[in-house]
Amino acid sequence: MPGVTDLALLGWTPDRVAELPGGTGPARVARVDRGLLTVLDGGGEQRVPATSAVQAGTGPAVGDWVALRDGRAVAVLPRRTAFTRVLAGRTSGEQVVAANLDLVLVVEALAGEARLRRVERYLTVAWGSGARPLVVLTKADLCDDVAAGVAEVAESAPGVEVLAVSSVTGEGLDAVRARVGAGWTAALVGPSGAGKSSLVNALAGRAVAATREIRAADGRGRHTTTARELHLLPGGGLLVDTPGMRELGLVDDAGLEAAYADVEELAAGCRFRDCAHRTEPGCAVAAAIDDGRLDPARYTAWRKLQAEAYRQELRADARARAADHARVRALHRAQRARPARTR
Known part of the structure; x- marks a missing residue:
């Protein structure tokens, strides 16, 4: 560098x-x-x-x-923002993927079917990081209808800008560069094969990340980044490349309200404050699903992430209690091991 x-x-x-x-x-x-x-x-x-x-x-x-x-x-030094996930497996341990970010670029490929629920999960963690999220849809050169693909993802990303890019043709790259200005730090996050390494190389103007050939069957490749790394862009911006994540567990519910702002707004309009959005009269969420204003799959994903964040909160509390008990036991053992005072 x-x-x-x-x-x-x-x-x-x-x-x-x-x-x-x-x-x-x-x-x-x-x-x-x-x-x-x-x-x-x-x-x-x-x-x-x-x-x-x-x-x-x-x-x-x-x-x-x-x-x-x-x-x-x-x-x-104290972190101003942090993209954090729960470690894979049944644990409450946390991993900071990247810190002190201004932008989180959620990367998904336009080639193949849109993975809307996955984009929503990444956006939830991105909003919770304290940084501003931005969706970058790669491999636009392999998509027959880019505008339709962007519009579909944008419906699941309220309040978030969605850009389509191609690392092959250069389409959309200037728009991404313009948002990662001098002194700004952005992190690329997304699944394996979404085109993050190719995007890093295209933005950097040189080969800083290894890439592999895409599969002809579905236009997807395998992400070859094995470690997170900070790269300096020609315009002065900073870009963190990250390996593809098989699991992205929520640390808490900090980003849910922003990621599902449309659902949250509907829920606020329910007749009853404690509405479970099932069979209660006056449920604005159920009404929106019935008349087609809300995709039921998006509502289900919202509920699923709420439950996941709650379970993680319980695990974190249990872990904190266990650590406190262990500290007290160690203190007692140390006290018992002290030699008795002679009078």
Whole structure:
């Protein structure tokens, strides 16, 4: 990655100076490799070890700002935004995919059938991150009716701009570049084969991510990114490429209201405040489904994500209680192990 002498181009703002511990300087995390961080600062790119304090919790993550002292990362600065998911499996553990984002680019391919429910799930997490979401529909050159494909996805993405692009023909790329301005950070998120690596290379103007040939049968490929990495774009913007995610579990319900703003607005119009949207009289949601204003599949997806977020909240609470009990037990064991005082 080319060297950057102006920290503002890396997203640094003067108000962060107060967050730095004494005797340290700031650097942006571009890649994380088992305790070694590739970071960018005013001197360019370097690899530094992270202290145990930095590695604790969910950090560090690509996009984090860290404090450097004597060639080591000694602290992670507070995150302004974070795209976070629940780790795969039956767990309440969380993984920060990318931090300090201005934009989350939700990538889906126009080739093949639209995966509307998947787009809605990604948008829910994107809204919950604190960053602004944007849907990017790739492989426009393989789609017979781009306008119809964009319109279909836009119906499931209220309040979100939807752009169609082709990394082959260049269609739509300038529109994406215009939204990732100098000093802005965007993350590409989406499933394997959606064309994220090809999009990164097209936006960067050089090969920074490996790609594989698409399958002739369905126009889809396999995503070859194996680690999250921050790339500097020619216009000064920053782009985080991420591996395809088999699972994207909700950490909480923070993004549900925005992702399903249309359903939430309908629910607010129900006669009863505690309406379950089943057989209650005066249910505005049921009425919208009956007259075709609301896709029943979208309503079902909303309910499913609500239930998922609630289950995750319960698991997180149980995990916190278990950790607290373990701390108390360890304290008691330590007290019992102390030698008795002599009088």
